[in-house]
Amino acid sequence: MKARVFVTPKEGVLDPQGKAIAHALGTLGFSGVGEVRQGKVIELDLAETDQARARATLDEMCKKLLANTVIESYRVELIG
Amino acid sequence: MQSAIIVFPGSNRETDVFDALHRAAGKKPLTVWHRDSELPKVDLIVVPGGVSYGDYLRCGAMAAHSPIMREVKARAAAGTPVLGICNGFQIITEAGLLPGALLANKTLKFHCKNVNLRVETSQSIFTNRYSTGQVINVPVAHHDGNYFADKATLDRLEGEGRVAFRYCAPDGSLDDASNANGSARAIAGIFNETKTVLGLMPHPEDATHPLQGSLDGVPFFAGLVEALT
Numbered sequence: 194m195k196a197r198v199f200v201t202p203k204e205g206v207l208d209p210q211g212k213a214i215a216h217a218l219g220t221l222g223f224s225g226v227g228e229v230r231q232g233k234v235i236e237l238d239l240a241e242t243d244q245a246r247a248r249a250t251l252d253e254m255c256k257k258l259l260a261n262t263v264i265e266s267y268r269v270e271l272i273g
Numbered sequence: 274m275q276s277a278i279i280v281f282p283g284s285n286r287e288t289d290v291f292d293a294l295h296r297a298a299g300k301k302p303l304t305v306w307h308r309d310s311e312l313p314k315v316d317l318i319v320v321p322g323g324v325s326y327g328d329y330l331r332c333g334a335m336a337a338h339s340p341i342m343r344e345v346k347a348r349a350a351a352g353t354p355v356l357g358i359c360n361g362f363q364i365i366t367e368a369g370l371l372p373g374a375l376l377a378n379k380t381l382k383f384h385c386k387n388v389n390l391r392v393e394t395s396q397s398i399f400t401n402r403y404s405t406g407q408v409i410n411v412p413v414a415h416h417d418g419n420y421f422a423d424k425a426t427l428d429r430l431e432g433e434g435r436v437a438f439r440y441c442a443p444d445g446s447l448d449d450a451s452n453a454n455g456s457a458r459a460i461a462g463i464f465n466e467t468k469t470v471l472g473l474m475p476h477p478e479d480a481t482h483p484l485q486g487s488l489d490g491v492p493f494f495a496g497l498v499e500a501l502t
Contacts, residue, residue, distance in 0.1 A: 258338060259330070263423075264374045
């Protein structure tokens with residue numbers, strides 16, 4: 194089973210990269226862009242076939258390593 | 274005083290802190306490679322600066338979960354003093370020895386320069402040779418030194434006297450220009466609950482020799498050696 198983990202800066206945490214991207218979009222002429230937040234996507238190939246077990250393991254992976262929950266939130270997506 | 278310096282792939286300030294400790298203690302620190310499972314009994318453990326594991330995932334994240342750090346955490350819990358400098362601060366924070374996290378500098382630039390720090394307390398093994406409120410001049414060299422913690426954590430750190438250093442102007446006052454990386458409440462370094470663990474972004478070890486331009490880091494190491502000998 195494949196999984197995707199989305200890690201993004203938490204609400205209220207300063208994201209200077211997102212700010213820089215928003216600024217660059219503005220200078221390229223894209224108007225109407227509000228706040229931009231930049232995160233990362235981590236794709237994993239798992240041997241696990243049970244969705245519930247995969248979710249539980251991924252949740253543990255996120256808490257222990259993939260995300261720093263002091264500053265980041267995460268979301269898990271299972272793909273087939 | 275016998276100290277040990279933990280070296281990870283990508284550490285690059287281990288010789289700087291080795292020299293500073295050697296000069297201060299008159300005794301060479303041990304260097305311990307991250308793969309070594311044995312950590313000799315020592316009076317001080319140092320996690321040095323650098324770019325451990327290429328800053329993959331997040332600064333310090335990989336090193337924080339390496340086997341040697343389990344042992345460092347166990348020693349810290351048993352009371353062995355731990356000093357994390359720069360990337361070492363990021364590593365021990367990721368490892369949960371200190372609260373909060375280090376974000377990218379608000380300027381998104383790598384800051385490599387001397388800064389002024391206000392010593393927030395002289396009541397610690399790390400700062401006993403300074404006076405509270407004293408301003409010292411030491412270098413910083415980091416891209417992710419922007420200290421972040423939620424309000425409750427920041428209030429607790431301040432309430433418990435656990436802020437060690439703040440970025441300040443030459444006269445000790447606080448302003449945005451002096452706090453160039455954007456750290457919450459201008460925090461440059463913090464202690465754990467027992468003040469036996471210190472993490473800081475600036476490099477006191479690089480202000481311990483006349484050729485380095487500042488000697489303001491000398492009391493840091495002299496005081497540490499005195500406290501732990």
